[in-house]
Every structure is written in structure tokens, then in C-alpha cells.
Amino acid sequence: ARRKIGLIPADGIGKEVIPAAQQVIEAVLPSRFSFIHLDCGFEHFQKTGVALPPDTVKQLREECAGALFGSVSSPSHKVAGYSSPIVALRKQLDLYANVRPVASPIGGTGKPIDMVIVRENTECLYIKSERITDTPNGKVAFADRQISEHASRRIGRMAFSLAAQRLAHRRKTAKAGAAAAPPTAKVTIVHKSNVLSITDGLFRESVRASQQDDARFAEVEVEEQLVDSMVYRMFREPEVFDVAVAPNLYGDIISDGAAALVGSLGVVGSANVGDDFVIGEPVHGSAPDIAGRGIANPIASIRSAALLLARIGEPEAAARIDAAVDAVLAKNDLRVLTPDLGGKGTTAGVTDSIIKGL
């Protein structure tokens, strides 16, 4: 039987870009996978009162090799009973790492950017443990921010393992006999331990400790950046970063920042990775302003499909997709590219060009 990929378009442009990614997968690996459509999202909540149907999670768990998620709309006011389904999905499937590669031959400062953000995906303020009380001086609300040794150490391992892979790849592709400096790889630990000495202190120490977990990690360099100065430096000299690892919220923020450096949120894909499941997910949101108009950039979802394929045993197909995307971006044909990149093209047009280039 063919392996199954779950498709969870959810809201807004998710419904346009996920089918585009599906087309690309079918083009690169004809008849290799079958696809099932799964319900989820704010629109689904409005219809049924449920944002993430238990059946969606069950089908992912029991039937799928992996999945692609689109994007969810956030209600503009608090809606009773609604809570972000993507956050719930990451947690329920223990997809503990959100891996976000951000690369461009000419980044915001004119130099090549080639970084991967490894975002912890299960804790920090995302545990959603909040409460509010009335006091004589008005309402006071609290949220718990959780940082655990266990989650920090495993996200550290993910970061070092990616860095070690990158180092190996760089060594393989470095020109033999060239006078250039020998290849290196680096992990930047992002935190705010000058204020959060206990929680972010634990994060930084656990990530550092994870370097001992595998002999291949030993050659990877390590540095630390406070999150505020990380945002500053990413915009000033993004070319110096390689693999950045961060607790959940900082990871969320710096990956949107990194996306700005490569031209558009519309080109940055991600993979939500656990020990036994993976969900590809574009970094962008549901973009209600352009939803339904056929002009959403499908590249972020197509890159997410490549990340998904790479993790479910199809690394060659993934590499072919990435190369085809790179070619379309390098060509920079504004008749083809979508408006977020300054073009006049459509979702369908970009998808076709990528498929032709496979």
C-alpha cells in the first residue's frame, strides 16, 4: 500500500498553498504517496466548536507517514473555548523541534545567509498555563513559563546534530587543495539569562551539556546570544549565524525576523519534528488579506514539503524540490513570482514553474 501523507490546510491561504505543495510531491514522486485531508483550524472551530478534532490526531498517528499543515487564523478577540490547534498538534504528537532553514544567496545585507533556526516546540510560555485574578488594584494575570532539562537537552541534541551534518557536508563539498580556511559549524544558543537566570540558565546549560551526547558534536563551535542582541545582530550581520537554538517564544520571534532577511515570509518553510512524526509547515500565517485570490506564495509550503520528504526517507526527492525552488527564485522573473516578492504572478504559476524545473 502507498504511504499516506496527511494534509491539514486549516485556514486562509493554507487552503491554497497546501494543494500546491501536494502537486509538487506528486510530480517529484508520482504515485508514491496517497493523501488524506484532515480537518482543523479556526474556521472549522466556528462551524463545529472544535479547532483540532481528535480524529485528525488519530488519523495522523495511526495512518500517516507525515503531514503538511497550512496556517491558522487568530481571532481578533478572545473566543471562549478556542485555542491554537497548531500549538496543540505540536504538543500532542510531541513534535519537539521546529526546524526552520533560512537561506538566500543575497540576504538583506547583500551577503549570503545560510542559517537554520531550531526552535523548542513544546514548552516555554506555550504550555498555556495562565490565570487571572481580581485585586483591589484591578485584574492581575499570570502565565507560567516552563523550561525543562529534558526538553532543552533534546533540542540541544537536534541543534548539534544539524550542525554536525552541516560540517560533514561542508567538508565533503570543500574544494580539495583550496587555500580557504577549513570548514566549521557553529551553534548559537539564544536566551535571556541575564534576566531569567533560572529558566534560561537551565536552557543554556542543558544545551551545552547536550554536546556531550554524541562524539560527532565535539567539533561544533558554540556561542551564546541574548535574544535582544540576537535580533540586532541578525539584522546587522546575518551571515555570521549557522545553527541557532532557542526556547519556543524566542524561536518564534527570531524566525520571523530571519524570514524578513530573505525577502519574504512566503519562502520560509519549517518542519515540526518529533522522534516518530513530522509535520511540514510554512512559517507564514493565514494572510486573510489575500486569501482566496490565488496569489499566495506557495514556496514556503513547497519547501516544507521538501523538509517533510527528507525526514520520511526521500532525501533525493527533497533535494530535487529545493533545487527547483532555488532555480525559480534565482531567475527572479517578476511575471512568475507572487506579489510578496514584488511579482505579478500567481500560486499556480509559481507551482508550475517549480514542477517544470524538477
Added chain:
Amino acid sequence: ARRKIGLIPADGIGKEVIPAAQQVIEAVLPSRFSFIHLDCGFEHFQKTGVALPPDTVKQLREECAGALFGSVSSPSHKVAGYSSPIVALRKQLDLYANVRPVASPIGGTGKPIDMVIVRENTECLYIKSERITDTPNGKVAFADRQISEHASRRIGRMAFSLAAQRLAHRRKTAKAGAAAAPPTAKVTIVHKSNVLSITDGLFRESVRASQQDDARFAEVEVEEQLVDSMVYRMFREPEVFDVAVAPNLYGDIISDGAAALVGSLGVVGSANVGDDFVIGEPVHGSAPDIAGRGIANPIASIRSAALLLARIGEPEAAARIDAAVDAVLAKNDLRVLTPDLGGKGTTAGVTDSIIKGL
């Protein structure tokens, strides 16, 4: 008797840039103020075991009209008993707003940037309520994030009041009879209520409610941005922002991001503002890598001095300082400007040029 200004250089380049700012104040308002030097910082902690001597706070409270703070070094590992003295100072003096104007005739995207970040300065994760426990699965740490109606509403008032002032100023300076659109002003509320519906929900609602607190606020426009998308948009189209108001940590992060857009952290000043005290503070850190070499950019501290003077009854002197700084920046003489701006100049040289231009 002359009014007193407290000088708290603290660590690293703070010791170089605060004297520069003092020189400028003395040049613009000869003999108007006397100055006292107050101890504080990580270096002071290393010598004495105390980072913020109670006497420093007492002298500020009892003797000073306002103060200038330099920058603190963060130890690279957790040091027992040490906790950031600037965070403590903000809290003990109830300096509840950190006002950070970020402006440049040509920002990162080639368009003028003119925004003010109003950062809540007393709560959020900065209450430093953290704990750690051992579990069978390793250590687990928690931090409390506090958001109160009281603090959010008063920071909202600060944001609306600045926006209303800016609107009035724009109306006054708009060319009479010109065909241009009438001036507007806008407050952007930055939060992450799609995840933190209770705490950030309270923040956004309280800021919105504060618009009712003064009739002059009515004409100010209001919008909201999720913090991740705020960072993204700030880098893509910073020119669309006017006044941004944010809880403490988001405010910390976005103001470093904004600083990157105007060329250097070395030119962004801030004021820590309470109902009865104000401390000017450059947004940059203690820069141990360049400390002691006489090449730190004094402009952030000099701008902070202007913000201080504006709030202690010397708005004209403040305007003169800002104009002199603008002139030095506009001239862009790389023999004068410091290395962070691509120049070869020194702290003393920049300070002299500004004083000459007063």
C-alpha cells in the same frame, strides 16, 4: 542650589559614554546642574558583593532631579547573589515606562523611520519570580510572567499621550494649504494573544481601554501586531510605525531590532520614566570588547541626556542637543563618527563635534 543629576556609569563603556553626556549637558546649560557619581553594576558587585547599593537609590530619591545610567555587564555564568541592577532600579523607583525613540532620515529600507517604542518596564517576565525542582525526568524550572491591568493601562496612557503629542506637533508643522493628507498618529499594540490569551489578552484590552482616559487620545489610530509579525514588519516596512507599545520583554526585543534599522545600537537613547523620576539610559550594553579604548559611540547617551532634560523642565536644551546630534549624523564624516557607524573617530571627537554644533 543647583539641581542635581545622578550619574551611574556602571560597567564597561558606560564609564566612557556617561561622562560624554555630562559634558554635553554642561555645555548646553552651563552651571545649571551639579552632578553626583553613584555606584552600581557588575564590577561594583565583584568588588563589594552588592550590585545596586541602597545608598545609590536613596541619593537618587532624595537628592536628584533625574539621572543617567550607563550599561551593565552580564556575567557569562550564573553568579550567586547577582541580579541585574538596572532591572532593580526601574522597579524600585517605579520607572514604569521605557521610552525609546528610533528615528533616521534613511532607515534600513531607504525610507525615513520615525517611531517611538514604549516598553512596559516593571513586570512581564522581569518580575524574576523563578523556581526550579528536581523530577525523576530531570530538572524543571518555571518563571512567572505577570501582566496587570494597572501597569498595562498606565503604559497605554503613556503611549497614547506620546501619540497625541506627535499628532499635535505634526498639525502645527504641516504646511498650511498644502494638498497633503492631514496628519495622523497611530499606536501599535504589540502582543502574542494568539498564544497568551489571558495575559496578553489583558494587556491588549487594558491598552485599548486607556484610550478613554483622556479626550486628547480620541483621534489617535490604534492597531495590533503579534510580536513575531511585528519583528518581521519592522524590517520590511519600518516606515509604517509611529508609537509601538509592548510588554517588557517584547519591548526589549523590538527596540534592539529597531536600533539595527537606524544603523547602530550606539545611536538609540531611552528614558526610564515614572510619575516622579526619570533615568536616561542608552539602549546599548556595556560592550566589553571595546571598553576602555575610547571609541564607544556617545550618541546614545547624549540622546538619553536630551530625553532626560526634556522631562525635567528643559525641553529647549533637549531640542538643541538633538539638533546638534542630527547635524553630526547628517554630515556623516567618517573621520569623526565611531567604528559602529563605519567611522574611524573617537568618543571624545564625536562629543566635541556635538558640543560645537549646539
